[in-house]
Amino acid sequence: ETGVTQTPRHLVMGMTNKKSLKCEQHLGHNAMYWYKQSAKKPLELMFVYSLEERVENNSVPSRFSPECPNSSHLFLHLHTLQPEDSALYLCASSQVAGTTTEAFFGQGTRLTVV
Amino acid sequence: AQSVTQLDSHVSVSEGTPVLLRCNYSSSYSPSLFWYVQHPNKGLQLLLKYTSAATLVKGINGFEAEFKKSETSFHLTKPSAHMSDAAEYFCVVTPSSNTGKLIFGQGTTLQVKP
Numbered sequence: 001e002t003g004v005t006q007t008p009r010h011l012v013m014g015m016t017n018k019k020s021l022k023c024e025q026h027l028g029h030n031a032m033y034w035y036k037q038s039a040k041k042p043l044e045l046m047f048v049y050s051l052e053e054r055v056e057n058n059s060v061p062s063r064f065s066p067e068c069p070n071s072s073h074l075f076l077h078l079h080t081l082q083p084e085d086s087a088l089y090l091c092a093s094s095q096v097a098g099t100t101t102e103a104f105f106g107q108g109t110r111l112t113v114v
Numbered sequence: 115a116q117s118v119t120q121l122d123s124h125v126s127v128s129e130g131t132p133v134l135l136r137c138n139y140s141s142s143y144s145p146s147l148f149w150y151v152q153h154p155n156k157g158l159q160l161l162l163k164y165t166s167a168a169t170l171v172k173g174i175n176g177f178e179a180e181f182k183k184s185e186t187s188f189h190l191t192k193p194s195a196h197m198s199d200a201a202e203y204f205c206v207v208t209p210s211s212n213t214g215k216l217i218f219g220q221g222t223t224l225q226v227k228p
Contacts, residue, residue, distance in 0.1 A: 004157075006157075033216075042218050042219065042220045042221065043204070043218040045215060045216070048215060056215065090157060090158065092158075092216075102148055102160045103160075103216055104160070105157040105158040105159070106157050107156060107157040108156075108157050110155070
């Protein structure tokens, strides 16, 4: 248990569905992240929230919409996804301060788009 | 710009023999470097980190890594492999700009044969 919890662990959705991924961190960190991990590809950073403000958006399609209502919670809202969006979606948190600290990762949500 | 290259996509060793996973980085700053491990269908777990203190870093499960600035390397080693070490390993760099952004290598799959 890393202190970062993601739900659901598995999700199958159709291309016309709307669903949300949830991430919660219990570590008191001030930054949260969404990563996408596809087979045979490096981890891709999707979004960064620092102090609840989005500070990075790496050219992610608008069918992915993040939300960070407070420093402990992060959501990824999904709509009209494509089959190529099937992947493991990982949430992470870290404390961004004077010195760099490591990120702690959740177990991930395995998303399958049919 | 910062980047990290893992020189081997797949490494196979016999149980009880040494492990060497190679990583080279590129950074304009003094970077922080990490190694993470990912077991099948799990999130990422931090093995060890380098943050400009001792150049030889010891981590969990008997792993260690040495930061060599002259070679821009941060190779991961373990004297004796266990079957439970079979997993995907990621070398990660973060710039000193302190956004918390992590830059991942492509990953190395470690296979341990009995």
